[in-house]
Amino acid sequence: MPEYIYPTYAHTASDQDGTWQGHKDRTPPSVNPGMDYACAYGSVVVAAKAGVIRVADSTMGGSGGRLVYITHPDGDETQYLHLSRIDVTAGQTVTQGQQIALSGASGFGSDRYYGPHCHVSLYLHGVNVDFQKYVNITDSHGGGGSNKEDELSAAEVAEIKAHVTAETNRLAEYVRRESRMRLYKNSATGQFMAASILSGRYEILSGQSEVDSLVKNGYLEIANGDAATPQIVDDLRWRNIIAKCPVNIKAIAG
Numbered sequence: 363m364p365e366y367i368y369p370t371y372a373h374t375a376s377d378q379d380g381t382w383q384g385h386k387d388r389t390p391p392s393v394n395p396g397m398d399y400a401c402a403y404g405s406v407v408v409a410a411k412a413g414v415i416r417v418a419d420s421t422m423g424g425s426g427g428r429l430v431y432i433t434h435p436d437g438d439e440t441q442y443l444h445l446s447r448i449d450v451t452a453g454q455t456v457t458q459g460q461q462i463a464l465s466g467a468s469g470f471g472s473d474r475y476y477g478p479h480c481h482v483s484l485y486l487h488g489v490n491v492d493f494q495k496y497v498n499i500t501d502s503h504g505g506g507g508s509n510k511e512d513e514l515s516a517a518e519v520a521e522i523k524a525h526v527t528a529e530t531n532r533l534a535e536y537v538r539r540e541s542r543m544r545l546y547k548n549s550a551t552g553q554f555m556a557a558s559i560l561s562g563r564y565e566i567l568s569g570q571s572e573v574d575s576l577v578k579n580g581y582l583e584i585a586n587g588d589a590a591t592p593q594i595v596d597d598l599r600w601r602n603i604i605a606k607c608p609v610n611i612k613a614i615a616g
């Protein structure tokens with residue numbers, strides 16, 4: 363088992379920064395550099411390594427939104443930000459791979475301040491480092507144990523890695539496109555709705571100002587490609603969109 367595993371199914375950073383270094387070099391500089399893994403809202407988030415929950419904070423007021431910090435036995439720490447739900451409490455012991463939360467987009471008091479992603483920070487003895495360089499490494503201490511890659515030829519390893527990279531990029535692109543909410547307008551009532559069929563999330567929006575702020579933050583994709591006029595749907599189509607969303611969410615719309 364690697365020392366650190368990926369906390370989400372997504373293994374590539376979102377396109378905003380692409381790398382830990384890019385995250386660190388933001389203007390102004392990021393106070394907590396990490397990897398931003400784009401993943402559908404509500405995706406399972408697991409502990410990258412066994413440890414004890416040091417912080418489980420649902421107050422969501424700061425830039426990190428809902429967050430969980432795990433202290434590991436060697437004193438290192440992983441941090442998971444912008445969560446939509448937290449499944450652990452401070453002081454709780456967790457195993458590697460144990461579900462700790464659901465991913466989200468929370469920050470600054472809003473449940474969707476950002477586009478949906480999971481931010482992961484790694485601190486080695488208090489120093490913030492590039493998590494991507496440590497995740498899924500089976501022999502990070504240079505110690506014994508066989509590495510399965512040794513049994514394959516270099517060409518075979520390269521072919522497998524290229525395949526995995528291509529598949530990962532394809533999935534990441536799909537998630538980036540489909541987890542973003544689309545904007546609809548009901549021609550009968552004038553109501554706006556943001557809906558993501560992939561994540562099963564949708565909401566009736568309060569009005570034009572909420573639409574504008576979601577578009578500005580890159581959270582909303584205008585379905586017909588025109589930012590000024592959202593896709594207008596009639597009553598029947600509107601109901602069909604709602605009908606595709608999960609039953610538990612459907613109740614909110616009434």
Ligand SMILES: [Zn+2]
Pocket residue numbers: 385396397398481482
């Ligand atoms: Zn981040």
